[in-house]
Amino acid sequence: MEIGKEIKQTKFKNEHQKMLINILFTSGWLGAKHNFNLKPFGISAQQFNILRILRGQHPKPATVNILIDRMLDKNSNASRLVEKLRIKKLVERAVCPEDRRAVNVVITKKGLDLLDELDKMDNTFLKDLKNLSEKEAATLNLLLDKLRG
Amino acid sequence: MEIGKEIKQTKFKNEHQKMLINILFTSGWLGAKHNFNLKPFGISAQQFNILRILRGQHPKPATVNILIDRMLDKNSNASRLVEKLRIKKLVERAVCPEDRRAVNVVITKKGLDLLDELDKMDNTFLKDLKNLSEKEAATLNLLLDKLRG
DNA sequence: ATTGCTTGTATGTATATACATGTATTTATG
DNA sequence: CATAAATACATGTATATACATACAAGCAAT
Numbered sequence: 001m002e003i004g005k006e007i008k009q010t011k012f013k014n015e016h017q018k019m020l021i022n023i024l025f026t027s028g029w030l031g032a033k034h035n036f037n038l039k040p041f042g043i044s045a046q047q048f049n050i051l052r053i054l055r056g057q058h059p060k061p062a063t064v065n066i067l068i069d070r071m072l073d074k075n076s077n078a079s080r081l082v083e084k085l086r087i088k089k090l091v092e093r094a095v096c097p098e099d100r101r102a103v104n105v106v107i108t109k110k111g112l113d114l115l116d117e118l119d120k121m122d123n124t125f126l127k128d129l130k131n132l133s134e135k136e137a138a139t140l141n142l143l144l145d146k147l148r149g
Numbered sequence: 150m151e152i153g154k155e156i157k158q159t160k161f162k163n164e165h166q167k168m169l170i171n172i173l174f175t176s177g178w179l180g181a182k183h184n185f186n187l188k189p190f191g192i193s194a195q196q197f198n199i200l201r202i203l204r205g206q207h208p209k210p211a212t213v214n215i216l217i218d219r220m221l222d223k224n225s226n227a228s229r230l231v232e233k234l235r236i237k238k239l240v241e242r243a244v245c246p247e248d249r250r251a252v253n254v255v256i257t258k259k260g261l262d263l264l265d266e267l268d269k270m271d272n273t274f275l276k277d278l279k280n281l282s283e284k285e286a287a288t289l290n291l292l293l294d295k296l297r298g
Numbered sequence: 299a300t301t302g303c304t305t306g307t308a309t310g311t312a313t314a315t316a317c318a319t320g321t322a323t324t325t326a327t328g
Numbered sequence: 329c330a331t332a333a334a335t336a337c338a339t340g341t342a343t344a345t346a347c348a349t350a351c352a353a354g355c356a357a358t
Contacts, residue, residue, distance in 0.1 A: 002294050008219050009205065015286035016275045020179065022293045024194075025221045027176025029297060030169065032223075035346090044314080045173075056158065064337060070157050072174045074181075077315070079338055101323045101336040126165045131298045137164035140292045144171045145151050147289070148178060149280045184316090193344080213307060226345070228308055250306045250353045 023144075037125050041114060046076045047085055048118070054091060054107035055115055061104035063096065090114060172293075186274050190263060195225045196234055197267070203240060203256035204264055210253035212245065239263060 003022040004010060012018040034045050043051070053070045054062055067078045082105055085091040090111035096102035107115075132140065152171040153159060161167040183194050192200070202219050203211055216227045231254050234240040239260035245251035256264075281289065 001297060003290065006297070007221065014275075015283050015290060016278050016281070017271075019281070019286045019289055020183075020275065020278060021221065022290050023172070023176055023179055024183070026293045026297060027172055027180075028222050030172055031176075034169075034173070046314085065335090072156065072170065073177050073315090077338090079336095080314090083338095096336095099324070099336080103337070122166075126163075126169065129165050129169060129296060132165070132168070132292060132296050134164050136292055136295070137168045140168050140289065140296070141152065141164060141171050143281060143285055143289045143292070144175045146285070147278060147281050148150060148155070148175060195344085214305090222345090226308090228306095229344090232308095245306095248306080248354075252307070 019147075033125065033128065037121055038118070041118060042088070043085075043090075043114075044081075046071070046073060047081055047090075049073075050078070050081055050085065051090060051107060051111055051115055054105060055112060058107055058112070061094075061096075061106045063102045063104060065102070067105065085111070182274065182277065186270055187267070190267060191237070192234075192239075192263075193230075195220070195222060195230055196239075198222075199227070199230055199234060200239060200256060200260055200264055203254060204261060207256055207261070210243075210245075210255045212251045212253060214251070216254065234260070 003018060003025060004012070007021070007025065009021075012021070031045065038045060038048055049072055050067055053067055057066075064078045064082060067082070068074060071078065082091060082093060082103075086093055090108055092106050092108055094104050094106075096104045129137070152167060152174060153161070156170070156174065158170075161170070180194065187194060187197055198221050199216055202216055206215075213227045213231060216231070217223060220227065231240060231242060231252075235242055237259075239257055241255050241257055243253050243255075245253045278286070
């Protein structure tokens with residue numbers, strides 16, 4: 001649905017202003033879907049993000065710094081998120097022996113199993129996005145990349 | 150910059166998965182810029198959103214319900230946001246005489262003046278998005294609209 | 299008018315986020 | 329080597345958000 005109808009705003013200054021609102025709105029829309037899907041599994045989108053980064057590294061550990069660097073939302077508090085995940089036994093933490101300021105974080109078996117389950121959900125989630133063809137999705141990706149410069 | 154490099158994730162299952170991450174990431178990027186611009190004016194993005202809706206209605210009042218309906222982030226707590234704005238004297242509230250459950254919210258002169266100032270800022274903000282041409286922005290808008298179905 | 303249902307808004311609470319500051323460790327510099 | 333600066337992370341605090349619940353006003357049927 002056209003963004004103007006969606007938020008009942010009839011006129012925009014130009015396509016760029018409309019685009020700004022469109023991206024923010026669409027992201028909120030997607031984010032809500034995302035959180036809804038994750039809810040039954042007891043983790044937030046940011047926690048999910050961290051688990052995926054850790055799986056990408058597995059079995060190598062990642063420091064908190066690496067996590068911040070790769071997270072979608074840089075402003076999230078990686079320390080606290082890791083602690084939440086640790087309480088749920090989805091990750092383990094250990095002071096890095098080479099640099100005792102740093103903390104090595106590793107995903108656990110339980111964490112990997114959770115991601116496996118979520119991968120199945122992910123497929124049904126992505127199916128929701130099939131209003132766009134593979135080609136259109138690729139175009140959208142190019143435009144977003146270009147937008148960010 | 151390509152989203153993969155941005156978050157150091159080398160492989161994606163397909164363009165749709167990449168797109169999902171790309172939209173969420175780009176939105177976070179834009180949202181941060183947006184908040185940063187609003188910061189000096191002492192209002193949040195959601196509060197700004199409400200003020201703009203009210204300006205669109207001006208001088209007609211909007212009920213809280215209308216605000217929720219038109220807001221970008223439906224989950225925000227419109228009641229509380231309105232109260233924050235009222236404390237700053239940017240809006241006024243009055244129980245609706247026709248339906249005493251409802252609350253009429255109107256933007257004040259001070260609120261309108263603030264928006265005027267922000268409009269100038271907005272131009273410089275939009276300039277940041279000029280990596281895309283008007284035509285590309287229009288394509289992006291079409292794709293996002295189509296994505297949401 | 300009474301009852302029960304819906305609607306519009308407010309509030310309580312738990313969690314999340316943003317930002318500043320604190321603390322330990324390492325690295326750099328004289 | 330001593331000290332200052334930088335780094336990695338943790339924590340305090342204020343604010344924001346999500347969701348459930350509460351509550352008053354209106355509505356509909358009897």
